[in-house]
Amino acid sequence: MAKxxxxxxxxxSQWYTDIVIKAGLAEHSAVRGCMVIKPYGYAIWEKMQAQLxxxxxxTGHQNAYFPLFIPKSFFSKEASHVEGFxxxxxxxxxxxxxxxxxxxxxxxxxxxxxxxxLIVRPTSExxxxxxxxxxxxxxxxxxxxxxxxxxxxxxxxxxRLFLRTAEFLWQEGHTAHAxxxxxxxxxxxxxxxxxxxxxxxxxxxxxxxxxxxSERFAGAVDTYSIEALMQDGKALQAGTSHxxxxxFAKAFDVKFASxxxxxxxVWATSWGVSTRLMGALVMAHxxxxxxxxxxKLAPIQVVFVPIFKGEEELSRVAEKVKELxxxxxxxxxxxxxxxxxxLKPGFKFAEHELKGVPVRIAIGPKDLEKGTVEIARRDTLxxxxxxxxxVAERVEQLLIEIQDNIFQKxxxxxxEKTTKVETYDEFKQVLxxxxxxxxxxxxxxxxxxxxxxxxxKATIRCIxxxxxxxxxxxxxxxKPSTQRALFAIAY
Amino acid sequence: MAKxxxxxxxxxSQWYTDIVIKAGLAEHSAVRGCMVIKPYGYAIWEKMQAQLxxxxxxTGHQNAYFPLFIPKSFFSKEASHVEGFxxxxxxxxxxxxxxxxxxxxxxxxxxxxxxxxLIVRPTSExxxxxxxxxxxxxxxxxxxxxxxxxxxxxxxxxxRLFLRTAEFLWQEGHTAHAxxxxxxxxxxxxxxxxxxxxxxxxxxxxxxxxxxxSERFAGAVDTYSIEALMQDGKALQAGTSHxxxxxFAKAFDVKFASxxxxxxxVWATSWGVSTRLMGALVMAHxxxxxxxxxxKLAPIQVVFVPIFKGEEELSRVAEKVKELxxxxxxxxxxxxxxxxxxLKPGFKFAEHELKGVPVRIAIGPKDLEKGTVEIARRDTLxxxxxxxxxVAERVEQLLIEIQDNIFQKxxxxxxEKTTKVETYDEFKQVLxxxxxxxxxxxxxxxxxxxxxxxxxKATIRCIxxxxxxxxxxxxxxxKPSTQRALFAIAY
Numbered sequence: 001m002a003k004x005x006x007x008x009x010x011x012x013s014q015w016y017t018d019i020v021i022k023a024g025l026a027e028h029s030a031v032r033g034c035m036v037i038k039p040y041g042y043a044i045w046e047k048m049q050a051q052l053x054x055x056x057x058x059t060g061h062q063n064a065y066f067p068l069f070i071p072k073s074f075f076s077k078e079a080s081h082v083e084g085f086x087x088x089x090x091x092x093x094x095x096x097x098x099x100x101x102x103x104x105x106x107x108x109x110x111x112x113x114x115x116x117x118l119i120v121r122p123t124s125e126x127x128x129x130x131x132x133x134x135x136x137x138x139x140x141x142x143x144x145x146x147x148x149x150x151x152x153x154x155x156x157x158x159x160r161l162f163l164r165t166a167e168f169l170w171q172e173g174h175t176a177h178a179x180x181x182x183x184x185x186x187x188x189x190x191x192x193x194x195x196x197x198x199x200x201x202x203x204x205x206x207x208x209x210x211x212x213x214s215e216r217f218a219g220a221v222d223t224y225s226i227e228a229l230m231q232d233g234k235a236l237q238a239g240t241s242h243x244x245x246x247x248f249a250k251a252f253d254v255k256f257a258s259x260x261x262x263x264x265x266v267w268a269t270s271w272g273v274s275t276r277l278m279g280a281l282v283m284a285h286x287x288x289x290x291x292x293x294x295x296k297l298a299p300i301q302v303v304f305v306p307i308f309k310g311e312e313e314l315s316r317v318a319e320k321v322k323e324l325x326x327x328x329x330x331x332x333x334x335x336x337x338x339x340x341x342x343l344k345p346g347f348k349f350a351e352h353e354l355k356g357v358p359v360r361i362a363i364g365p366k367d368l369e370k371g372t373v374e375i376a377r378r379d380t381l382x383x384x385x386x387x388x389x390x391v392a393e394r395v396e397q398l399l400i401e402i403q404d405n406i407f408q409k410x411x412x413x414x415x416e417k418t419t420k421v422e423t424y425d426e427f428k429q430v431l432x433x434x435x436x437x438x439x440x441x442x443x444x445x446x447x448x449x450x451x452x453x454x455x456x457k458a459t460i461r462c463i464x465x466x467x468x469x470x471x472x473x474x475x476x477x478x479k480p481s482t483q484r485a486l487f488a489i490a491y
Numbered sequence: 492m493a494k495x496x497x498x499x500x501x502x503x504s505q506w507y508t509d510i511v512i513k514a515g516l517a518e519h520s521a522v523r524g525c526m527v528i529k530p531y532g533y534a535i536w537e538k539m540q541a542q543l544x545x546x547x548x549x550t551g552h553q554n555a556y557f558p559l560f561i562p563k564s565f566f567s568k569e570a571s572h573v574e575g576f577x578x579x580x581x582x583x584x585x586x587x588x589x590x591x592x593x594x595x596x597x598x599x600x601x602x603x604x605x606x607x608x609l610i611v612r613p614t615s616e617x618x619x620x621x622x623x624x625x626x627x628x629x630x631x632x633x634x635x636x637x638x639x640x641x642x643x644x645x646x647x648x649x650x651r652l653f654l655r656t657a658e659f660l661w662q663e664g665h666t667a668h669a670x671x672x673x674x675x676x677x678x679x680x681x682x683x684x685x686x687x688x689x690x691x692x693x694x695x696x697x698x699x700x701x702x703x704x705s706e707r708f709a710g711a712v713d714t715y716s717i718e719a720l721m722q723d724g725k726a727l728q729a730g731t732s733h734x735x736x737x738x739f740a741k742a743f744d745v746k747f748a749s750x751x752x753x754x755x756x757v758w759a760t761s762w763g764v765s766t767r768l769m770g771a772l773v774m775a776h777x778x779x780x781x782x783x784x785x786x787k788l789a790p791i792q793v794v795f796v797p798i799f800k801g802e803e804e805l806s807r808v809a810e811k812v813k814e815l816x817x818x819x820x821x822x823x824x825x826x827x828x829x830x831x832x833x834l835k836p837g838f839k840f841a842e843h844e845l846k847g848v849p850v851r852i853a854i855g856p857k858d859l860e861k862g863t864v865e866i867a868r869r870d871t872l873x874x875x876x877x878x879x880x881x882v883a884e885r886v887e888q889l890l891i892e893i894q895d896n897i898f899q900k901x902x903x904x905x906x907e908k909t910t911k912v913e914t915y916d917e918f919k920q921v922l923x924x925x926x927x928x929x930x931x932x933x934x935x936x937x938x939x940x941x942x943x944x945x946x947x948k949a950t951i952r953c954i955x956x957x958x959x960x961x962x963x964x965x966x967x968x969x970k971p972s973t974q975r976a977l978f979a980i981a982y
Binding site: 027029030031034035036037038039042043045046062063064065066067068069070071072073074075076082087088089090091092093094095096097098104105106108109117118119120127130131134140146150151153155167169342 | 518520521522525526527528529530533534537553554555556557558559560561562563564565566567573578579580581582583584585586587588589595596597599600608609610611618621622625631637641642644646658660833
């Protein structure tokens with residue numbers, strides 16, 4: 001096979017990169033830290049977007065668009081935002097090029113220096129709350145529930161395709177409410193939407209929880225996150241939803257006249273998921289043969305590969321394929337007929353496995369005689385012979401089975417790789433051997449959290465929302481704790 | 492009425508701005524030249540995007556995503572691109588902020604200066620062709636037919652909402668072909684797609700043509716454009732499609748092995764439309780009461796306004812509305828029920844007129860008795876009484892009629908405002924009186940074109956593709972000409 005990929009055992013990190021590049025999802029660009037999302041990768045992202053957008057609209061949100069640039073001074077307005085948020089960002093200082101007087105090419109025109117530098121948005125709370133000030137006068141203007149699909153830039157030194165790139169695509173929801181309770185409810189609703197999406201469509205089980213003080217979003221009162229476990233036992237934060245209190249309203253002076261006529265600061269939330277989800281999707285399900293896609297997000301759900309010698313055989317096979325393809329398409333299934341005549345079936349099989357096409361159907365002259373086809377499912381690599389008359393129904397069923405199976409498989413892995421520990425020694429031992437999620441008691445202090453991080457590299461991923469309340473003692477300090485926190489080494 | 496708008500006669504330019512702002516389409520942001528696209532405006536843009544995206548996919552294109560930033564040196568690679576393309580752009584020079592040592596706020600960290608400046612993309616030919624070099628080896632890799640939905644930045648000194656902004660949203664198609672003929676065919680196909688969209692969905696008639704040398708895209712061999720006429724007699728370029736020859740392939744060294752084994756440069760096209768179309772949509776159809784939207788792009792196609800006194804009446808009316816709403820929705824029509832209880836019907840009528848909702852249905856207790864409703868169409872402001880049992884069918888029909896009527900109205904205006912002239916005096920006189928499109932013979936030289944532009948401000952919008960071939964004499968120089976060019980003063 002032409003496009004060999006590194007096995008997970010040999011080098012998990014290289015395995016991931018191999019799949020992303022060789023399955024044609026994305027590649028590095030000429031611009032440091034920025035990626036090119038290739039058509040096949042983008043088609044998956046489009047399916048994610050479409051489903052999320054639908055879920056946002058069903059929960060009462062509308063889309064809008066705010067500027068790419070944010071005046072530098074805006075970042076200083078919310079104290080903890082500027083303190084906590086990374087200062088690595090792309091800064092626009094000039095607005096004109098000119099021909100190089102010394103020869104070829106172009107140079108920056110120093111006469112065209114901006115009075116105030118502009119920051120390429122790393123996130124848009126500041127510019128949006130500055131805008132909301134003009135939109136909100138009374139309680140009748142609330143709630144505002146907006147979402148934006150956009151590109152953002154955070155200057156990262158060490159980048160990895162999809163998981164951490166300087167520029168990435170995302171959506172950011174920004175809502176404004178009259179009451180604290182309503183804003184908290186919104187933040188929780190949206191982390192629930194993310195959980196439903198990641199579990200129900202990506203087939204990746206997640207734990208919903210709140211972040212500890214040190215992992216919270218800069219400017220938030222509470223950050224809810226969904227945490228997923230990858231095959232190598234590392235955790236990946238797949239989405240966050242923030243209850244921002246009145247912090248941004250105060251920073252940008254956004255008040256409203258309440259029903260009772262009082263002037264109050266507005267309550268806020270923000271929430272986002274990004275192309276990082278593509279990384280989670282790849283790492284959660286794929287194997288040493290390549291990508292494994294959940295049928296609900298696969299751009300091509302079924303591929304037909306004809307087995308033939310010569311044009312006459314191809315044309316006979318093609319006739320049957322067209323008939324079956326129509327039957328499948330009538331059920332809303334996306335189908336490709338791979339009739340390229342310069343490649344052998346074996347090569348095609350490997351390529352479609354690499355690309356994670358959930359169902360492959362091979363059909364040749366012998367199948368025409370017998371009235372059957374050979375169906376291979378990508379998740380288990382199992383093959384089965386199916387009567388041609390039963391193909392449409394069987395495939396429809398199979399897509400549901402595959403969607404469910406990859407979720408169950410990931411769930412089983414997570415269960416195996418989740419350990420309750422009672423002592424710090426046990427904690428370290430589990431981390432060094434099986435890795436994964438560790439549920440342990442913690443005294444709630446940043447100090448202890450920092451110490452654990454320094455000594456083990458593990459961080460608190462979240463305090464699970466549905467976590468059992470139980471009396472316990474912090475594994476490090478022995479101080480009392482009422483609930484276990486979820487620890488892991490994270491991406 | 493609360494939101495009075497300036498009349499077209501008083502001040503056409505202010506009328507436009509009033510509609511954009513007061514109908515809630517967009518507003519200026521805190522960042523010079525950048526706009527905020529508000530939810531109602533964005534909802535229209537989403538409908539445009541969805542339809543265009545469908546048409547791109549139907550013509551064999553896929554979406555992808557390329558970096559926001561382009562290394563400065565890339566712009567120097569294609570000589571006419573850098574010469575002809577405006578050098579006003581946003582330039583990223585640094586990648587880190589730091590706390591201001593002298594006090595509050597943040598300042599640019601001078602230690603974090605980029606080795607090579609990055610340009611925020613004004614268009615993506617350069618970065619895309621630099622990427623295509625890695626994707627194309629043989630004729631089997633061709634054609635590549637990609638589109639990108641993205642934001643771009645061109646530093647404009649004088650901006651107008653939607654029509655000319657520093658940042659705008661657009662799509663840019665970039666295709667690579669093995670032959671010249673195929674690339675030309677692609678460029679023509681896409682200008683045809685644009686024409687079909689603008690006429691069929693936006694209801695705006697356009698003329699397809701080629702650009703003269705001076706108006707051509709920097710780096711293109713031929714630029715096709717669609718040109719529309721606004722109500723004030725000015726032209727607006729609504730979309731362009733470029734045959735780029737081998738210019739970018741040569742600049743970025745993109746060659747392929749042909750079927751015959753020869754190494755050849757790849758042929759290219761690019762094509763784009765932007766949020767500028769929103770400006771065209773507003774200006775083409777709207778009147779002194781506000782926006783007029785074509786039903787195919789209206790986020791809300793039908794609004795119900797209840798006429799009532801007290802809750803009991805409202806609840807009786809609401810029951811009937813819900814029934815009718817369901818009937819309409821079953822036909823795929825988007826319906827809003829405006830049951831706000833703090834606003835008078837007259838206020839609501841004006842607001843929905845301002846927002847261009849194609850069909851308004853008023854219904855009160857008397858209508859319940861008589862079994863009728865009052866339907867008002869936005870385009871003609873006509874009112875009619877319709878039996879409740881006939882509402883769904885009548886409205887479905889009406890939406891088709893409105894879509895057709897606004898196109899016909901715009902077409903009639905264009906016909907009235909298109910004049911054939913034979914002399915330069917006549918040309919000037921028509922420009923100064925009725926304005927609009929002028930069809931005149933031109934000798935084909937940039938010199939003459941420049942003179943006309945300097946003396947009259949009119950430019951050659953295009954040389955119409957379906958223009959009649961006829962012998963004539965240039966209105967300025969008297970030199971022979973074989974076809975009339977389309978002149979106008981343009982946005």
